[in-house]
Amino acid sequence: HHQRDQYHPYLVDIYEQLPVPFGLVRFGVAPDHPEVKNVINTFTQTARHSRCSFYGNVNVGKDVSVEELQQAYHAVVLVTTQTILPGEDLAGVYSAKDFVGWYNGLPSCQELSPDLSCETAVILGQGNVALDVARVLLSPIDILKKTDITHPALEALAESQVRRVLIVGRRGPMQVACTIKELREMVNLPDTRPEMVVADFQGVIDALKDLPRPRKRLTQLLLKTALEIPGEMEQERRNKASRTWGFRFFRSPVKVLADPDHNRTAGIRLAVNRLEGSGEGACAMLTEEVEDVSCGLVISSIGYRSVPIDPSIPFDSHKAIVPNTMGRVQQAAGLYCSGWLKTGPTGVIATTMNNSFDTARSLMEDMDSGVLHISSAKPGSQTIRALLEKRGVKPVTFSNWEKIDSVEVKRGEATGKPREKLLTVEEMLQVART
Numbered sequence: 001h002h003q004r005d006q007y008h009p010y011l012v013d014i015y016e017q018l019p020v021p022f023g024l025v026r027f028g029v030a031p032d033h034p035e036v037k038n039v040i041n042t043f044t045q046t047a048r049h050s051r052c053s054f055y056g057n058v059n060v061g062k063d064v065s066v067e068e069l070q071q072a073y074h075a076v077v078l079v080t081t082q083t084i085l086p087g088e089d090l091a092g093v094y095s096a097k098d099f100v101g102w103y104n105g106l107p108s109c110q111e112l113s114p115d116l117s118c119e120t121a122v123i124l125g126q127g128n129v130a131l132d133v134a135r136v137l138l139s140p141i142d143i144l145k146k147t148d149i150t151h152p153a154l155e156a157l158a159e160s161q162v163r164r165v166l167i168v169g170r171r172g173p174m175q176v177a178c179t180i181k182e183l184r185e186m187v188n189l190p191d192t193r194p195e196m197v198v199a200d201f202q203g204v205i206d207a208l209k210d211l212p213r214p215r216k217r218l219t220q221l222l223l224k225t226a227l228e229i230p231g232e233m234e235q236e237r238r239n240k241a242s243r244t245w246g247f248r249f250f251r252s253p254v255k256v257l258a259d260p261d262h263n264r265t266a267g268i269r270l271a272v273n274r275l276e277g278s279g280e281g282a283c284a285m286l287t288e289e290v291e292d293v294s295c296g297l298v299i300s301s302i303g304y305r306s307v308p309i310d311p312s313i314p315f316d317s318h319k320a321i322v323p324n325t326m327g328r329v330q331q332a333a334g335l336y337c338s339g340w341l342k343t344g345p346t347g348v349i350a351t352t353m354n355n356s357f358d359t360a361r362s363l364m365e366d367m368d369s370g371v372l373h374i375s376s377a378k379p380g381s382q383t384i385r386a387l388l389e390k391r392g393v394k395p396v397t398f399s400n401w402e403k404i405d406s407v408e409v410k411r412g413e414a415t416g417k418p419r420e421k422l423l424t425v426e427e428m429l430q431v432a433r434t
């Protein structure tokens with residue numbers, strides 16, 4: 001916003017609604033994937049840069065409007081994925097977003113306390129999030145207790161009665177949305193055995209040779225898991241396993257079935273589909289047939305959807321993205337977007353980062369070409385901080401966050417975990433301000 005030195009004139013301020021940074025890397029990525037979270041080191045380096053400031057505990061659209069930010073800064077980049085996932089209101093039905101938020105310590109999901117007193121759980125959707133949830137439900141507690149999973153979730157999972165997890169997809173084995181690494185983790189998960197339906201794989205062996213490479217390898221692993229007679233050691237491992245998991249293909253959810261005597265889930269009605277077309281673009285078409293599956297827990301994991309955070313921002317509600325060209329928000333000079341808000345809710349962290357570099361490039365190009373008027377100074381955070389103070393909002397700085405971080409790490413040490421997360425905004429703010 002204002003020039004600081006001749007060579008590196010730009011300042012970057014980050015506004016975040018929570019008192020803690022890192023979004024889905026902290027609140028989405030599964031606790032048993034600590035290596036994925038190493039990217040936090042890179043983010044931390046950026047945040048500690050002398051020209052970067054972090055303002056946590058600031059809800060854009062509520063505490064400060066996008067318009068106010070635009071007045072204060074030369075450019076505003078929106079990355080505020082605030083996702084929703086359709087759910088149901090019976091006890092025993094959850095969205096993966098809430099379930100993941102619960103075990104990862106997202107403050108707004110701590111009341112969830114999911115009911116894990118049933119034997120069978122059904123997960124709707126066959127993406128990587130579905131597999132994360134399945135793995136967390138079935139992992140031996142000894143594996144989970146060394147991760148940064150929250151203490152309440154660990155206690156609940158230790159008491160869990162869930163022994164069988166069905167991962168339901170509307171299309172077939174050649175259309176699963178998960179990736180091979182995540183499938184392999186399922187296949188190798190200690191104390192579990194796969195339970196597939198052989199008939200679902202009809203014709204798959206013949207189609208294998210025409211599949212593109214990553215899809216081919218994924219399909220081969222599925223075939224091996226479902227059809228191959230296991231070797232002696234694997235057979236023994238499977239015989240000893242106390243828990244099962246399996247994919248169910250060609251099924252779309254119709255409705256959750258209630259236990260008539262209690263307001264809770266007794267099962268799910270699935271419509272049987274047939275595929276029209278082939279390959280990635282194949283469509284699931286409903287048939288007349290339905291099938292009821294008994295289960296006490298349903299977790300819907302059919303993808304995320306961004307929601308608009310400020311009415312002034314253009315929003316394509318069909319695609320659930322901000323309409324943009326290379327990160328430039330259409331018909332809004334000085335406004336950019338990135339993250340899942342720009343692309344829709346797919347892509348791993350690396351994809352999302354590359355996409356953000358593209359947006360940054362667009363912004364730099366616009367500065368060079370004069371599309372973005374940067375000749376006059378703008379007040380930047382100075383105005384915004386004054387506005388926030390007037391509104392009683394106290395931002396959390398990056399060094400405040402580092403206090404939270406060290407408290408969490410210290411709490412974790414006691415129990416051999418990488419960290420024990422603080423679970424409420426109040427507690428986070430209290431620690432940040434000590």
Ligand SMILES: Cc1cc2nc3c(=O)[nH]c(=O)nc-3n(C[C@H](O)[C@H](O)[C@H](O)COP(=O)(O)OP(=O)(O)OC[C@H]3O[C@@H](n4cnc5c(N)ncnc54)[C@H](O)[C@@H]3O)c2cc1C
Binds near residue numbers: 024028058079081339
């Ligand atoms: C459950 C799950 C597990 C995943 N696991 C992996 C994995 O193992 N490996 C991998 O590579 N990728 C994984 N991903 C994908 C990865 O998380 C995403 O690609 C990436 O985090 C998306 O980044 P983003 O910046 O768009 O969104 P986010 O990370 O969600 O960041 C958006 C930020 O905006 C903030 N915000 C929202 N609304 C407001 C507001 N009004 N004001 C201020 N701030 C606001 C949010 O609090 C959040 O911090 C996973 C995704 C999910 C959902």
Ligand SMILES: NC(=O)c1ccc[n+]([C@@H]2O[C@H](COP(=O)([O-])OP(=O)(O)OC[C@H]3O[C@@H](n4cnc5c(N)ncnc54)[C@H](OP(=O)(O)O)[C@@H]3O)[C@@H](O)[C@H]2O)c1
Binds near residue numbers: 128253347348
């Ligand atoms: N370990 C990791 O690297 C990791 C972990 C978690 C997440 N991620 C990434 O984060 C992104 C989001 O993951 P995700 O699992 O939420 O999304 P996803 O990969 O898009 O999977 C969504 C699943 O839901 C199904 N689905 C969508 N709409 C449906 C409907 N109306 N009815 C029935 N089924 C429906 C999809 O089936 P169709 O294919 O038929 O649409 C698909 O199986 C992905 O890019 C993922 O790779 C990565």
